[in-house]
Amino acid sequence: MNKKTIEASAPWILLVLTLVIWQAICSIFKVSEFIFPSPYRIAQQTVEFSGVIAAHAWRTYWVTMAGFGIAIVVGVLLGFVIGSSRLAYAAVYPLMTAFNALPKAAFVPILVVWFGIGIGPAILTAFLISFFPIMVNIATGLATLEPELEDVLRVLGAKRWDVLVKVGLPRSMPYFFGSLKVAITLAFVGTTVSEMTAANEGIGYLLISAGSAMQMGLAFSGLVVVGAMAMVMYELFSYIEKHTTAWAHRSTNNE
Amino acid sequence: MSTTNFVDFQNVWLAYNDELLAQNHYAVEDINLQVKQGEFIAIVGPSGCGKSTFMKLTTGLKRPSKGQIFVDGQPVTGPLKISGMAFQAPSLLPWRTTLDNVLLPLEIVEPFRTQFKKRKAEFAERASKLLRTVGLGGYEDKFPWQLSGGMQQRASICRALIHEPKMLLLDEPFGALDAFTREELWCILRDLWTEQKFNVILVTHDLRESVFLADTVYVMSKSPGRFVVKKEIDLPRPRDLEVTYTPEFTHIVHELRGHIGAMRKTGAVTNP
Numbered sequence: 001m002n003k004k005t006i007e008a009s010a011p012w013i014l015l016v017l018t019l020v021i022w023q024a025i026c027s028i029f030k031v032s033e034f035i036f037p038s039p040y041r042i043a044q045q046t047v048e049f050s051g052v053i054a055a056h057a058w059r060t061y062w063v064t065m066a067g068f069g070i071a072i073v074v075g076v077l078l079g080f081v082i083g084s085s086r087l088a089y090a091a092v093y094p095l096m097t098a099f100n101a102l103p104k105a106a107f108v109p110i111l112v113v114w115f116g117i118g119i120g121p122a123i124l125t126a127f128l129i130s131f132f133p134i135m136v137n138i139a140t141g142l143a144t145l146e147p148e149l150e151d152v153l154r155v156l157g158a159k160r161w162d163v164l165v166k167v168g169l170p171r172s173m174p175y176f177f178g179s180l181k182v183a184i185t186l187a188f189v190g191t192t193v194s195e196m197t198a199a200n201e202g203i204g205y206l207l208i209s210a211g212s213a214m215q216m217g218l219a220f221s222g223l224v225v226v227g228a229m230a231m232v233m234y235e236l237f238s239y240i241e242k243h244t245t246a247w248a249h250r251s252t253n254n255e
Numbered sequence: 256m257s258t259t260n261f262v263d264f265q266n267v268w269l270a271y272n273d274e275l276l277a278q279n280h281y282a283v284e285d286i287n288l289q290v291k292q293g294e295f296i297a298i299v300g301p302s303g304c305g306k307s308t309f310m311k312l313t314t315g316l317k318r319p320s321k322g323q324i325f326v327d328g329q330p331v332t333g334p335l336k337i338s339g340m341a342f343q344a345p346s347l348l349p350w351r352t353t354l355d356n357v358l359l360p361l362e363i364v365e366p367f368r369t370q371f372k373k374r375k376a377e378f379a380e381r382a383s384k385l386l387r388t389v390g391l392g393g394y395e396d397k398f399p400w401q402l403s404g405g406m407q408q409r410a411s412i413c414r415a416l417i418h419e420p421k422m423l424l425l426d427e428p429f430g431a432l433d434a435f436t437r438e439e440l441w442c443i444l445r446d447l448w449t450e451q452k453f454n455v456i457l458v459t460h461d462l463r464e465s466v467f468l469a470d471t472v473y474v475m476s477k478s479p480g481r482f483v484v485k486k487e488i489d490l491p492r493p494r495d496l497e498v499t500y501t502p503e504f505t506h507i508v509h510e511l512r513g514h515i516g517a518m519r520k521t522g523a524v525t526n527p
Contacts (some may be wrong), residue, residue, distance in 0.1 A: 065275055148342040148426075155314045155334045156364040156418070166362065170350050247350045 045217030067126025129190035137179035141172020173235025174248035177241035262290035267322035297465035303481025339415030345407035347399035405436035
């Protein structure tokens with residue numbers, strides 16, 4: 001019990017410790033706030049501009065969630081297709097790998113030409129950057145079926161579809177939820193990067209404008225807010241994962 | 256073909272693909288085998304001698320390149336729903352309880368499939384009863400990872416039997432278990448078979464297991480995969496574990512061991 005409490009509070013302790021050291025360095029060496037603002041200064045600016053930050057954060061949040069939603073739909077469908085057919089796997093996978101290697105920030109100028117400045121490029125960048133892990137994980141879950149089990153089912157007259165629904169999909173669920181955790185953080189990266197060049201709203205835009213106005217405290221507030229949003233969403237999916245696919249995490253919840 | 260044979264292999268040859276067929280390279284060769292209704296046969300032989308291939312042929316998961324196979328009087332043309340299979344790995348689904356794992360075949364095989372929703376309670380009772388007979392009563396709602404290896408294997412055998420197949424195919428089902436658990440499961444299998452009299456085809460490495468359980472033991476040779484010895488086990492039934500310590504038993508095991516030893520030495524076929 002005691003050990004558990006320590007484990008649960010460990011990240012908070014580390015966070016506080018980091019902030020204290022950071023503050024101490026800034027105060028002792030009198031670091032200029034235009035170079036590297038202290039936590040106190042950042043907090044001050046966060047409160048001061050809370051209305052503005054909240055508006056930008058909300059914009060970034062829903063844009064990310066929109067892109068992420070598309071990523072789930074497309075990722076699951078593509079993953080399902082390439083995971084259930086050897087031919088589709090052979091055809092699609094190499095191309096997808098090549099696509100995934102492209103820096104998604106490089107798509108932003110192209111997306112601006114197609115969709116103009118605004119939510120279009122941001123949603124699509126969030127989507128492009130986050131669908132890949134979802135797709136790969138669904139496909140992996142579907143493709144790793146024990147041959148023995150397949151025999152057991154096939155001899156009973158099971159069709160491909162039966163095997164997919166009874167075995168493949170449930171098996172890929174832990175992979176799916178695991179991938180959502182990774183994908184949501186990537187989606188925030190996508191949105192923010194896109195907003196930095198192709199939007200007049202959102203945390204990305206805030207970062208750029210605060211930076212050019214030498215408001216370093218505000219810029220750091222923006223970073224903190226994006227990080228916090230990503231972390232909350234990560235924890236949310238982590239929670240959902242644990243409560244829907246407990247069978248896959250048996251070693252950790254000491255039964 | 257005759258009507259008294261439940262499984263009837265007539266000059267069956269199998270090459271895994273056309274390329275191997277063209278080179279006359281067969282996984283199993285010239286299998287002639289007649290199994291009576293309700294007979295328990297065991298197939299022993301060195302690794303990679305095509306024992307598992309034989310199982311796939313019998314269940315219709317693979318079609319022979321040459322020859323014909325009849326099961327229950329019908330030529331085998333596709334997967335045979337009257338068979339249940341269990342393997343060395345229990346391969347239970349970890350997200351299903353033991354009961355739901357055992358029920359899985361009923362969700363797939365007709366006619367149970369279409370009745371499944373309506374008769375679920377009845378099927379569940381049937382599965383519970385089967386679980387009780389193998390000593391898993393009270394474990395219905397446990398998940399596979401909460402069971403020991405032996406218990407998982409029992410559940411796996413229940414899954415193979417839930418749709419009351421006429422033929423049970425077991426591919427080294429007790430291979431991964433410790434000696435005591437293994438002997439325990441021998442007796443459970445013996446009792447299930449004595450009660451229900453389905454046909455059993457047991458593929459195993461374990462000669463004692465084959466002699467204890469089977470009516471007839473076949474020895475397979477490796478490359479080419481052929482049946483080289485047929486040994487009828489005339490030990491009286493019901494057999495108790497004690498029988499495994501009698502000289503008669505040991506003598507049969509020893510004889511079979513001799514055939515396998517000779518094969519391993521020469522790599523060639525010894526005539527029975």
